[in-house]
Amino acid sequence: MTEMVRKITLSRAVRIMQNLFPEEYNFYPRSWILPDEFQLFVAQVRMVKDGDPSWKPTFIVKPDSGCQGDGIYLIKDPSDIRLAGTLQSRPAVVQEYICKPLLIDKLKFDIRLYVLLKSLEPLEIYIAKDGLSRFCTEPYQEPHPRNLHHIFMHLTNYSLNIHSGNFVHSDSTSTGSKRTFSSILCRLSSKGVDIKKVWSDIISLVIKTVIALTPELRVFYQSDIPAGRPGPTCFQILGFDILLMKNLKPILLEVNANPSMRIEHEQELSPGVFENVPSLVDEEVKVAVIRDTLRLMDPFKKKRENHFPDIYMDRKHRFPPVSDRMSSLKLQLSKLSIVRSQQLGKPLASKEEPPDSDLASASAGGASPEGHLPSICLKQVFPKYAKQFNYLRLVDRMANLFIRFLGIKGTMKLGPTGFRTFIRNCKLSSGSLSMAAVDILYIDITRRWNSMTVVHQDSGSRWGKEEGHPVVTKPNLGLFARVQ
Ligand code: ADP
Numbered sequence: 001m002t003e004m005v006r007k008i009t010l011s012r013a014v015r016i017m018q019n020l021f022p023e024e025y026n027f028y029p030r031s032w033i034l035p036d037e038f039q040l041f042v043a044q045v046r047m048v049k050d051g052d053p054s055w056k057p058t059f060i061v062k063p064d065s066g067c068q069g070d071g072i073y074l075i076k077d078p079s080d081i082r083l084a085g086t087l088q089s090r091p092a093v094v095q096e097y098i099c100k101p102l103l104i105d106k107l108k109f110d111i112r113l114y115v116l117l118k119s120l121e122p123l124e125i126y127i128a129k130d131g132l133s134r135f136c137t138e139p140y141q142e143p144h145p146r147n148l149h150h151i152f153m154h155l156t157n158y159s160l161n162i163h164s165g166n167f168v169h170s171d172s173t174s175t176g177s178k179r180t181f182s183s184i185l186c187r188l189s190s191k192g193v194d195i196k197k198v199w200s201d202i203i204s205l206v207i208k209t210v211i212a213l214t215p216e217l218r219v220f221y222q223s224d225i226p227a228g229r230p231g232p233t234c235f236q237i238l239g240f241d242i243l244l245m246k247n248l249k250p251i252l253l254e255v256n257a258n259p260s261m262r263i264e265h266e267q268e269l270s271p272g273v274f275e276n277v278p279s280l281v282d283e284e285v286k287v288a289v290i291r292d293t294l295r296l297m298d299p300f301k302k303k304r305e306n307h308f309p310d311i312y313m314d315r316k317h318r319f320p321p322v323s324d325r326m327s328s329l330k331l332q333l334s335k336l337s338i339v340r341s342q343q344l345g346k347p348l349a350s351k352e353e354p355p356d357s358d359l360a361s362a363s364a365g366g367a368s369p370e371g372h373l374p375s376i377c378l379k380q381v382f383p384k385y386a387k388q389f390n391y392l393r394l395v396d397r398m399a400n401l402f403i404r405f406l407g408i409k410g411t412m413k414l415g416p417t418g419f420r421t422f423i424r425n426c427k428l429s430s431g432s433l434s435m436a437a438v439d440i441l442y443i444d445i446t447r448r449w450n451s452m453t454v455v456h457q458d459s460g461s462r463w464g465k466e467e468g469h470p471v472v473t474k475p476n477l478g479l480f481a482r483v484q
Helices: 007-020 038-051 181-190 195-224 280-297 311-318 327-343 357-363 386-392 394-405 416-425 435-450 478-483
Strands: 031-034 059-063 073-075 092-096 107-119 124-128 132-135 178-180 236-244 250-256 264-270 273-278 378-382 464-466 469-471
Touching: 007 031, 007 092, 007 195, 007 250, 007 394, 031 038, 107 181, 107 195, 107 280, 124 195, 124 280, 132 181, 132 280, 178 181, 178 280, 181 195, 195 236, 195 250, 195 378, 195 386, 195 394, 236 280, 280 378, 394 416, 416 435
Parallel strands: none
Antiparallel strands: 031 092, 059 073, 059 092, 107 124, 107 132, 107 236, 124 378, 132 178, 236 250, 264 273, 464 469
8 A cells, every 4th residue: 555655656546547537537636757757747848838828837846755745846847857866766746736725814724534445345435524634834825936945835744834933733623733624614614615515526536546546456455465365354544635726626635555643742842842742633533533443443343242341431431532621612513523424425326225334333322332432433435435436447347357367366467378368268369369469469568568667766665576676566457458
């Protein structure tokens, strides 16, 4: 997963889907991979500028391995890219900069939403009903050569803005430089914004992004955890970073495989004296995500159906819900959560089965000790809305076929025999395509595919190693696309 959501890999995965379904995947800014696509970037920008001289774009350059805003900068022209030395050693993504974000209190902000990928097969996705909104600390102005380097104006990263003198720590979830997303929605709703639609668009964005990630993930997954064998199964909490445009359209900025789960922040008590203090906003959102993930994933849940040890009471005692400590906001939030749980995803028609079937018993109260816990925050969105999105799972179905013809489970490369079997079983060899031609086709495609294999020298986790060098091996899934 860490590999799949790196900036370059994510851009590639989304681009495959943008090529197939341009309308559906227009929530991701147009991106180019550097250094490979530098010439393409230059040529495409020049072409659009020639056609429309009034077009004055801004681009954002983001190092592939960077996080927390590290190494990010804005440019007005491809010639401003800092090529010297850095790109070869530090590949990056250059992306269209969203110039008109929605502002609150004149400040740019983004949304961190937590998404639980509960299982890949069958695909199960849950979204946390609340997230975090992280604010810039300098009033926003549209990009201009004189303000491009104002990071506190353009970048919403908490890790950067915390160092600004204007950063506001707040004990309230609806003020300050970090707020709950629900407080933003509350505010937008009071101004007449259709927040049902905003949520529905966000849910679509999340489902479509996961659908873009699953094909390769599926191949990687079976190579590590072959199906049918007893062993571990995996889940992942992902952090989705989303920007709302002025017209309220959500834009995907990035996906984090290891989102921070810190629930405290550093505070300068007196000059030079720092202390970690609890952050109520982080607690409000993150504790609920972890708690519900554990409730959903708990492998012993069924066994405990009629027998509940006192551990629950202990846990509750040790971890009182944050909202209990925030009495002034509690009423407002609970009202909002009732409204939102009714609204969340309404415009999307759900499948017939109860959406939160896994959680229904947990939240029902009554005999269940989990009834003592605060109400659930993770909302199932897939398969709940599967009907509307299944047509996008084209590459996913190719991945399934690919895995079927791999022969030996646990590998990622389809060999010539597997390829022949695929051609034969799918009755593609009749007529002009002889088996000899199939073998030549295999060699040709494999050669081309190998030249596209990505090698990351500085990558964090690896899929394979060659002569001591880390190598990210890609599944040769492209074989199927070429045949089609
Ligand atoms: P990092 O992993 O370093 O945090 P991000 O992709 O999240 O990198 O970008 C950092 C910040 O830059 C975002 O939080 C957002 O405020 C801003 N940003 C990133 N991409 C864009 C974009 N295409 N348009 C406008 N702002 C962006």
